[in-house]
Amino acid sequence: MLLFVARHSVAIALSLMFLTPVFFLVLTSFMTANQSLTSNLWPTSWHPENYVEVFARTPLPRYLLNTTVYAVLATLFMLLASVPAAYALAKLRWHGRSLTLVAIVCMMMLPPQVTTVPLYLMWADWGLTGSLWPLILPMLLGDAFSIFLLRQFLVTIPDEYLDAARVDGCGEWGTLVRVVLPMARPGVAAAAMFQFFYAWNDYYGPLLYTSENESAWTLSLGLASFRSLHAVQWNLLTAATLLTMLPVVLVFFFAQKAFVQGVTLTGVKG
């Protein structure tokens, strides 16, 4: 019993620590600009109009639209190419499969900065810098991390199901679409969510390709550049920060189970 209380006390204390930053963000987002510069932690008066002010000061809907387009298209394109590739790596046997898998792992582990300059020049040649397309279009050729994640999931599906489908006359594509995909739904959902959140939270990519063109900015880029002329207005900045966090939290609560499953999957069970 004592142990029970002790464990819960520690867990509650930790929960509070994890929540504290958000708590103070919320409080500050309702303050006046002047009060947000004082050490008063509780608002002396409440100003929900700060949130309206954020919309007035920044093209937030524009950023939101750009971010959504980036995240949704990147996720759809990634799935189109990565699911078949993962299937070939998990369930088909062919020359060079192990080598391809090693290459995929290397690509997954490669810091994006390594390939930044040549790729930037490539997209500049094609006239696509200044937009988010250099971050979206490559997904049509698959994403290394997603392929790896999906492959880890697909190898756990017993071959018997696939063999049964083949005996019934399904081609490989038929087997993938009709038999494997329905069974692999949690894995596909996890890969999709990782890609979506990666794109949604990405800062380096949009900074690299769109920093000169404000109309293509994403939420992260806009938030990082959110400044008043003279000083940081913390009441507005905290409101903008919370608005940026909100969509992610909403998506998480709708898809919590698949998400936690997915994170576990990345942990590589030997």
Next chain:
Amino acid sequence: MAVSTVRAPGRLPGAPPARRTMPRRVRLRRNLTVLSFIAPALVGLALFLGYPLLASVYFSFTKFDLVNPPEWVGLRNWAFLRDDPNVRTAAANTLWLVVVMVPARMLGAMCTGLLLARFRSGAGIYRTLFYLPALAPPVAATLAFVFMFKPGTGPVNTMLATVGIEGPLWFNSPEWAKPSLVLLALWGVGDLMIIFLAALLDVPKQLYEAAALDGANAWQQFRAVTLPAISPVLLFAAVTGVIQTLQYFTQAAVAASVASGQATTGGGISSTFGYPEKSTFTYPLWLYVAGFRYGALGYANVLAVVLFLVAIAVTAILLRRFRAFLGSDQ
């Protein structure tokens, strides 16, 4: 190679494939089928891994910017690596983060994971609460922390003051800026925690019971049972942690820019990078600034090749454990 698609009647599952006797036409069709699955990914590997790696090596021997085409300069960029004071600062900062942040995150994930693994019920809500910050967009999370740790009037120092402690300048102090970034990384430890928790829950209960029968105390059980059982996950976490820290960019750039309080444009970071006193100036930050703000694209490729060599060496550790890592069928 082997045949899993050929519907050979009578072939036992797992029997050696009849590759030699397969008609050429069938083999060709099979290869085309495989290709239809994997071709886009292969093109992707060539275009986004193979080409840029080779180009990077070539560019590292040239001088150019976004306007002028590459011009061969031999080893000049590489020689500059030796005299570049920025690269020394940047590499030292990144190394500091690797040495402190990676173990800190692993320890944090281990402790929270161990705690949650002890709950029979009710772990769900704690797990969600611990995990949520890991989802926050890095830019937003960094802003939240710079705000929390604002010197003078920030909530953390205000609370410290009520108990009589004068808090440090955190993100505004060259000594405390990196430790503050570590605290930020710990706030987002939830993703790693979930991985550790899954591994901890997978450890067979009988092992603990056997150890307890042998008179092992909690610490001994942890050393003799838990650690060996989760060692693959520890290795995975260490390697991916190092790789992530090698590319540590967003939080360092945003923290410096916001803490400095200076107005910057274009999500701009060049005037504030490394603030305060280059204490948050990481290696990838220097690569980006050298290439895209100073226009020294040739030299940026020298930095890229070096980063690649370090990353591949770390990845090799993981690949050596390929079997354990990728599953049993390799």
